[in-house]
Amino acid sequence: MNHGNDTISYEYRFGPSAPIPVILETLVLAVAAAESLHGRARVRSDSQVHVNTSERLCFVEGLLPIAEDLARIFTGFLSRKCKADDFSVRQLDQPSGSTHEGTSTLEKLEVDASGDQAITLRPA
Secondary structure, three states: OOOOOOEEEEEEEEOOOOOHHHHHHHHHHHHHHHHHHHOHHHHHHHEEEEEEOOOOEEEEEEEOOHHHHHHHHHHHHHHHHOOHHHEEEEEEOOOOOOOOOOOEEEEEEEEOOOOOEEEEEEEO
16 A cells, blocks of 8 residues: 555653663664564655653654554554553654654664664754
């Protein structure tokens, strides 16, 4: 199904007991899974992830179906790593490309051969 330039945005809110390092590791895995499905270049060009660790927020947005698949994968992985009341997710009405105050953009994700993960965030 071709969605053209349709965009979608999701907001994740994390409770105080949800461990931020686990959330970020899970995000790395979700991006890697989306890249396996759609290709690295397409995921990087057609989706964005914004993270605000102090407010315990994450935004996944971009073109359909890439961002939607990334959000589904992230939600599925979170469901296995966190308790049900540790996070919530909702689809937003705002268009992709909007700014989210106080967030950092996921700029670089790396997983080396040993499985170690490096996450680079830059101010949005």
